[in-house]
Amino acid sequence: MPNARASHLTRRGLLSAGGALGLGVALAACGQETKGKKGDSDKAAAKSGPWSFTDDRGQKSESKAAPKNIVAFTGTAAALFDYGVEVTGVFGPTKTADGKADVQAGDMDISKVEILGNVWGEFNVEKYAALAPELLVTDMWEKDALWYVPDQSKDKILKLAPSVALWAAQINMPGALQRRADLAESLGADMKAKKVTDAKARFEKAAERLRQAAKAKPNLKVLIGSGSQDLFYVSVPKMSADTLYFQELGVKFVEPKPNAQGFFEELSWENAGKYDADIIMLDNRTGTLQPDTLKAKPTWAGLPAVKAGQVVPRVTEPIYSYDKCAPILEDLAKAIENAKKVS
Template sequence: MPNARALPLSRRGLLATGGAVGLGALVTACGSKDAKGSDKSGGAAKKSGPWTFTDDRKTKISKKSTPQRVVAYIGSAAALYDFGVDKQIVGTFGPTTLKNGEPDKQAGDLPVDQVTVLGNEWGQFNVEKYAALRPELLITNMYDPGALFYVPDDSKDKILGLADSVAITSGRVSMLDPIKRYAELAESLGADLKAKKVVEAKARFEKAAETLRKTAKGSKIKVMACSASADLFYVSNPKVNADLIYFSELGVEFVQPKKLDQGGYFESLSWENADKYDADLLFLDDRTATLQPKDLKSKPTWSKLPAVKAGQITGWSSEPRFSYAGAAPLIEALTKAMQDAKKVS
């Protein structure tokens, strides 16, 4: 997923800078309001008594009461919002808004105008703004063990020194695992998992999954999960991405790249070699900073791919939000694309 955010497809690259100065004075002077001046507190439901949660680093976080000021990676925030956590989310980091101020697709249904954005791009994390939010808890994904997604290495110690953190494993496991964990985390924060919105989303997800299973069972369509940048074409490994692992469990046949780059998330190919693998359907990374079909018309090898010639390309949300509401539409879109595709490879 190399793109304008300089975010490696592997989700493992060196995190960019995000320093801050004068944190001690800032924390002392930040007062009772957040960076936007609002006294935002509360959440899905205020819970009395102590709060504990053990994250996927096996770190147990204990507090005297349920955190009411949460800052989260945008995918984490969007997933928690789907499960019913709302007012507690006071800040986000990662691709939250576009240049025109509209929500990035990774924000899902989260009302982005109600949160403070600490940085939209890889390596951007405004530590001063973070401190001013008086955070009680930081939440993010963990695609590789110990690697806190979108938390820059060079300012990590400052960031983690300001509040407790929760990391949810989001790579090398089936997508069902992080969905379950975000549900558990949301419930601990006061969300009602029996709320109509959540129950209906889960039912939609389960129906979509069963439809994909039936579709895949009778299909000979081979799918290639991929991402495009100006210089390279990336073929993703279906054995490490959580969504691809789950889709494979449902019976979808993916192209398996043979010469994986370090970390195992993908094989990077020069555009001259972009036709190395045959596929009937391209599952193309559709995040806002990756190249899309309209951007790739000048690439001769792209235009010669059988799936491209047949117009068999569908968007892939390669950083899915791990909730039933977030995942169901992704499953439905892949199912329809497979149903509409014909064998071309």
């Protein structure tokens, strides 16, 4: 997403910005850890016979056989990759300024996919058409809004191939995981493969660990934050699949007073200490300010959680595979287990 440079962009823009959304994906106003290697994922065997899939818009896509030539939002492509389904092209944050894989690229080898757009608002329609796509896949933060598919070229893009949109909000993390697993399976992924079942078991174990950690320290409060040069965004936990699930597991979050769109509250840096918090989950996306940069802001440096060293990265746009989500739960559980009350 674009950086949260403006404070009054649409929620979609902000989300993409990487800033406000920061926390609960919450923006729209204005990843996982491993990357760059092809991995040992095997290509999913193409399914024979007719293929169909009904997405989270309620829209059914059909073809005579399972699509092989797939173009997807980077994070969604990375989730499919973990199940053995590889894509031809991607759009969304894929490559950093120094040419390395973005956190949202997961284990994909980005040198082997066509990058149609790397930033918010960028999508090369001509390159997309040249790929002769059989399916377009992306996330959905708002009903019928296709993540990183520009509004100005959406009609042209959607005429070229069927599309699938899957919720990244208005659903919890297990729900988001299941939907991407459903899509991968429809495309030929073996969901009984040991790699998949082991990852799911690890995720379930991590969820229970987080539940117990939250139960053991019920007085700890967690703030979901994202920093831009001018603003500090505090997200509403229920508005994103990951933090909604953490809340369901018992994690106590700061509940900001969101703007009219309901995803986050925009605070000037002078007011960054408005909410008491013992742990800060800080947006880890490319384009948002990280602790090494934020330390130059006095109000950030003075926050109790910052002074106590209780700031942890937040994977704001998770790669929704069990393999990538299990560590997110483990890391938050560890942070809570080790944290002390400072607010």
